[in-house]
Amino acid sequence: MTALPMAGRGEELAAILGAWKQVGDQSQIVVLTGEAGVGKSRLVAEALAALRPRPTRVLAGQARSHAPSPYDWTASALSGHPVEDLPGPADALAWLTQRPDARREFSPGMLLRVAVDVTRAVLGDGPGVLVVEDLHDLDPASLALVAELAATPLPALVIVTSRAPDALAGRVLARLGGTPRTVRRHLGPLSPDEVADVLESAFGTRAGAAAVHERTGGNAFWLTELVAAFRTAGPEALVDAPLPAHLASLVTDRLVGEAPETIRFAHAAALLGGAAALALAAGQTGQAAESAGSAALTPGSARTGDPATSADAPAGGTVDTDAAVHRLVSLGILVLGADGAPGFRYPLTREAIADSVLPAERAALLARAGGPEPHLTGREREVLSCVAAGMTNQQAATSLGISIRTVTVHVSNLLRKTGSASRTEAALWAVRNGYTE
Ligand SMILES: Nc1ncnc2c1ncn2[C@@H]1O[C@H](COP(=O)(O)OP(=O)(O)OP(=O)(O)O)[C@@H](O)[C@H]1O
Ligand SMILES: [Mg+2]
Known part of the structure; x- marks a missing residue:
């Protein structure tokens, strides 16, 4: 697949090129922040290619997030560079470049001084x-x-990217950001228009951009991955085809090894929505929870046949729910809305x-949260079983012999009647309520 052109980011690119022009004996610093997959690295790559003079x-260099060792940045930045040419004691250089036989x-x-000297030597006159x-x-x-390095006179443009930092990295980021030689930009998601630009380069059409923007939240990584996954299926698939397994597992893998309470809350929130999951966890769903006996997420609700909701259920409930929510926020899965x-x-x-979410847990969660069943018309039932079978609107239209426009209307009525936020949710609702035969 050929790379898609970069959408948007014109202002940020211009700011970086502007900083490059200012580099003299003193360094200029560019700090790019933004969440995972927003497009920080891509912007850096495009900027590097555009720098004039070269x-x-x-x-x-970059972090090795899975097994950080001292001087990961130096070691990765200098990899491929002949160590013999570098200034400083051989043992210190071996340490800085993480040679396996290095002894500290x-x-x-002293190591910090050598690292600064080495960087300066490699940069030369710049x-x-x-x-x-x-x-x-x-x-x-x-x-x-x-x-x-940021505080040292260097003939260089220093470009730093970061997601939300912890305390130590945050202090360094604040220091970098506090100089008059610094340009800071926080990258947000792509706009619907920029998503449309990407779709246009990939498929030659801007159709469906609003829905794709909605599904991906304008995140460049998800957008790019959906485009790659559905290159041949076409743009409509980006809106409503189920997420391919390799992408879904990128998300679900993040929950592996998390506390049972965290996983339970994520499942409840995914199926019911965040507010309903909170209410359920606090045992505050009123009649729904009572009629189900006890809420799935409240302590002491051990039930047979559903280990996922009973394992390790702690006393207290809400404190644990707070911890679960906090954890899911820090994993980048949830965000807290203005209403908390x-x-x-x-x-x-x-x-x-x-x-x-596996069938037993899903059924239990939905049963606990469920209200009275909505009335569905015959046609709505047919459309719902198409949706549950994973069909696109076009496929449903063909299968039922009605127009795609009619299908679209039925789908939006179905979402409303079943209280679903998405086709996936409506499909789950259909499974639970026996509309899939
Ligand atoms: N503005 C854009 N237009 C089109 N594609 C983009 C844009 N920005 C990023 N991409 C693509 O989205 C994907 C993710 O971008 P990138 O790796 O730059 O994100 P990142 O912010 O560096 O994420 P991470 O925090 O995980 O390092 C890449 O495939 C990249 O080419
Ligand atoms: Mg990156």
Whole structure:
């Protein structure tokens, strides 16, 4: 697949190119923040390609988030660079480049000085570029080095990207951001128009952009992945085809190893919505919870045949629910709305998690939350079973011999009547209520 052109980001790109022009003996700093997949690395890559005059050298390094070791940034930035050419004691260089046989024989201060000297030597007279990707994940030694480099006169543009940082990385980020030589940009999601630009380059049509924007939340990563997955199926699939397994598992893998309470809450929120899941967890669903005996998420609700909702149920309920919500927010799965109710960051995430809930748990959750069943017309029932079978509106129209426009109307009525936020939810509702035969 050929890469899609970058949508939007014109202002940010211009700001980076502007900073490049300012580089002299003093460095200029660009700090790009934004959540996972928003397009930080892509913007850096496009900016590097557009720099004029060309930088004499680009030193780019990143965190190794799974097994951080001291000086990950230096080691990755210098990989492929002949160590013999670098200034400093061989043992210190071995340590900074993470040679397996390296022994640490130097104080942290000494290593930091050598690391600064090495960076300066590699940059030479410049102007060059230092790229620090994913500062939020960097080891403390690399963080100290980045802070030091930003404070040192260097003929370089220093470009730093970061997701939301923890305390230590946050302090470094604040220091970088606090100089008059710094340009900061926070990247938000792509707009509906920018999503349409991407669809147009991929499929030659802007149709469905609003719905695709809604499904992906304008996140560049999800958008790009959907385009890749449905390149041949066409743009309509981006709106309503089920999430391919490899993408769904990117989401559900994030829950692996989490506390049972966290997973239960994620499942409840995916199927019922954040506010209903909270109410259920607090045992406050009134008649619905009472009629079901006890709420699935309240303590002591051990029931046979459903280990997922009874395992490790702690006493207290709501404190644990707060912890679960907090954890899901920090995993980037939920966000807290203005009213304090948790919602999914992206509809896609919700779909993936809802689809992963196994039948027994799903039925139990839906039964506990369920109200009176809505009345569905005969045609609505037919359309609903098409939706539950994973058909697109076009396929449903063909299968039922009615127009796609009529199907669309039925689908929107179905969403309303079943209280579903998406086709996936309506499909789940159909399964639970026996409309799928
Ligand atoms: N403005 C854009 N237009 C089109 N595609 C984009 C845009 N921004 C990013 N992409 C694509 O989206 C995907 C994710 O982008 P990228 O890797 O830059 O995100 P990121 O912010 O660096 O994420 P992470 O925090 O995970 O490193 C990539 O495939 C990238 O090419
Ligand atoms: Mg990145």
